[in-house]
Amino acid sequence: MKKYVLAGFIALGSLSMNAQDAMSKSVTLKVGDVIEIGNPSTSKYKYIKFPRANFIIKRNGVADYKGALGEEVVVTDVETINDGNTRVSVKRKDGKRFFNTVYNISISLEKALAANEIKI
Known part of the structure; x- marks a missing residue:
């Protein structure tokens, strides 16, 4: 019986x-x-x-966040923050502005990947 319990602990330990x-x-x-x-x-x-x-509206842009869905973006800057997370600055691949107002946006990489807000 002890052998089975020991084997179970080893199996669970290796899986974890x-x-x-x-x-x-x-x-x-x-x-x-x-x-x-x-x-x-x-x-x-x-x-x-x-x-x-x-x-966005003050700058005569279109405040439709669904327009960003599926948009391909290029990484322009990668920086590590003090808490260990990575912040990435991106711009649109076609060179246009986001919502006709800003060129660059920032993304919290690990959290956005976990929430499926970005795809690599």
């Missing part, structure tokens, strides 16, 4: 170690990589820092 290794691998992006904006998990994008609707 493999699961932790898969989760600890982080995605690394370089300047020039192309990513795609995905569907937000809520009604708004939480980890992609789009300008607020009133700012």
